[in-house]
Structures are given as C-alpha cells and as structure tokens.
Amino acid sequence: MKSGALLNNDPDWEYQSFDFTASAACVCAPAIMWITEMVDRGELLAPRNSISSYHDVLTAGAFFIPLTIAVMLFVVNGWIYAGHRIHVAMGAYLLGVIVFDHVGRTRPLHFVFAGAFFVVGAFLEAVRDDDVPNWSPRKWMLMAPILPGWILLARWNRVKQQAWRAGGILLPFAALGLLAWAGGGWIGERWLFFAEWIALSVLVLNYLRDARNHAHKNAGLPMA
Numbered sequence: 001m002k003s004g005a006l007l008n009n010d011p012d013w014e015y016q017s018f019d020f021t022a023s024a025a026c027v028c029a030p031a032i033m034w035i036t037e038m039v040d041r042g043e044l045l046a047p048r049n050s051i052s053s054y055h056d057v058l059t060a061g062a063f064f065i066p067l068t069i070a071v072m073l074f075v076v077n078g079w080i081y082a083g084h085r086i087h088v089a090m091g092a093y094l095l096g097v098i099v100f101d102h103v104g105r106t107r108p109l110h111f112v113f114a115g116a117f118f119v120v121g122a123f124l125e126a127v128r129d130d131d132v133p134n135w136s137p138r139k140w141m142l143m144a145p146i147l148p149g150w151i152l153l154a155r156w157n158r159v160k161q162q163a164w165r166a167g168g169i170l171l172p173f174a175a176l177g178l179l180a181w182a183g184g185g186w187i188g189e190r191w192l193f194f195a196e197w198i199a200l201s202v203l204v205l206n207y208l209r210d211a212r213n214h215a216h217k218n219a220g221l222p223m224a
Contacts, residue, residue, distance in 0.1 A: 015080070019211050022073035026204040029066035030197040036062035050192040051200075052102040052110065064098065070204070071095050077211060086124055087207075089140045093117035116144060118196075121203050122169035123148045123159075165206060172198040 013019075033054040034047045040058040048054055054063045071091045078087030096113030100106035124147075135143070143150065152159060159166070176184075176191035187194060 013212055015077070015211070018076070019073070019208055022069050023204045023208045025066045025069040026073065027201045029070070029200070030193065032066055033057055033062050046186070047190050047193045049190055050102070051196045052097065052114070053193075055101060067094065067098050070200075071098070073204075073207070077207070085135055085140050086120075089144050090117060090121055090124075093120070093144075118169060118173070118199055118203075120144060120147050122166040122199075123151045168202040168206070169199045172202075 030047070030051050033051065034045075036059045037048075037054070037057050038045050057063050071094050074087040074091035074094065078085050078089075078091065093113045093116045097110060097117060100109040100113065102110045172195040173192075176187070176195040180188040180191040182188070184191065
C-alpha cells in the first residue's frame with residue numbers, strides 16, 4: 001500500500017479490512033481483558049500473571065471474543081492463500097489455548113498448544129517469504145510437532161538471514177523471564193503476561209505486513 005493510502009483503497013489487498021480489524025483485536029486483546037476486569041470490579045488492578053489467566057474474567061467475552069477473532073484471522077488467511085497454509089495450524093493452536101484451561105487436568109494440553117503457537121510461529125517468521133512450502137492444511141498439522149527442527153535443517157540459510165523476525169517473538173519470553181528471575185519488581189511478577197502480549201503483537205503485525213506483500217506479489221492470480 002502506498003504511503004497515505006486509505007483503508008479499502010488498495011485493489012490488490014482484497015481482505016485488508018478483515019486483516020486490519022482482526023489484527024487490531026489480537027494486539028488489543030490483553031488490554032481489553034485487563035481493563036474489563038478493572039471495570040467489573042470498580043478498582044485499579046495490576047494485570048494478571050498471564051493472558052490465559054483471564055479465562056474466568058466476569059465479562060467472559062473480553063477473553064473469548066478477541067482470541068476467537070484471532071483464530072479466524074489465521075484460519076481464513078491460511079485457507080484462502082495456498083502459500084499461507086501454516087496459518088490454519090496456527091489458528092488450531094490458538095483454539096487449543098482457548099478451549100483447554102491453564103489450570104486443572106487440561107493444563108498440559110493448554111501449554112502444549114500455547115508453546116506450539118509461539119514457537120512454531122516464531123520459526124515460521126524466519127522462513128516466511130518464498131521458502132514456505134505449499135502444503136495442504138492437513139500436512140501442516142501433521143508436520144507441526146517437528147516443524148522447528150525441520151526448518152532448522154531444511155532452511156538454515158533463511159533462518160540465519162531472517163533470525164531477527166523469529167527473535168522478535170521469542171526474545172520477550174527470554175528477556176522478561178530473566179528479569180523475573182532477577183527479581184524485576186512489578187513487571188517481573190507479571191512477566192509472562194507482558195511477554196505474551198509483546199510476542200502476540202509482533203507475530204500479528206508481521207502477519208499483517210506479509211498479507212499485504214502477498215496480495216501484491218500475487219495480484220491477478222487465482223486463490224487456492
């Protein structure tokens with residue numbers, strides 16, 4: 001999109017309204033949850049320890065609606081564009097985070113899906129562009145457990161060139177986790193919440209940029 005172009009004024013980017021709206025919901029989701037709880041309780045509150053811990057916020061839609069929109073963002077994009085099939089798997093991982101609670105018997109499943117969402121997403125960023133195979137959604141799902149290892153072996157040169165894109169997703173967890181370990185005060189006590197927020201924002205904003213580039217590279221070509 002040219003600088004200054006208005007939304008819906010880019011003929012090659014057919015789904016830009018959906019992409020912008022869904023991306024905004026993703027980036028703002030943690031703030032929506034935090035503010036909603038303060039409004040419900042009528043007092044100023046610090047954020048909880050993680051995004052997942054808001055599953056029982058009194059206004060349940062503050063947790064479920066933004067994250068469900070995020071699932072739609074990935075699944076729709078992945079199903080429409082053949083080169084983005086991995087996004088179907090990303091949507092499935094995020095759905096697992098929503099469905100399986102982070103406490104109780106479903107705790108292991110919750111963290112498996114959460115880890116897959118951020119780790120696989122980070123490695124995907126390192127090889128996005130033209131190195132992403134045009135696999136079916138089913139094959140992406142089957143490959144997901146070994147995807148980071150496969151990417152390191154099969155796309156090492158791309159990983160070295162684009163490592164900063166993966167780092168933008170994984171670094172917040174390492175940096176804020178270290179801060180918490182060192183006794184980082186107010187933020188350190190809530191390091192996971194802020195790490196998840198930053199990583200989710202970086203992942204979604206990279207997605208948004210890629211959606212625009214993909215639309216222009218493939219302008220006039222049929223969609224899968």
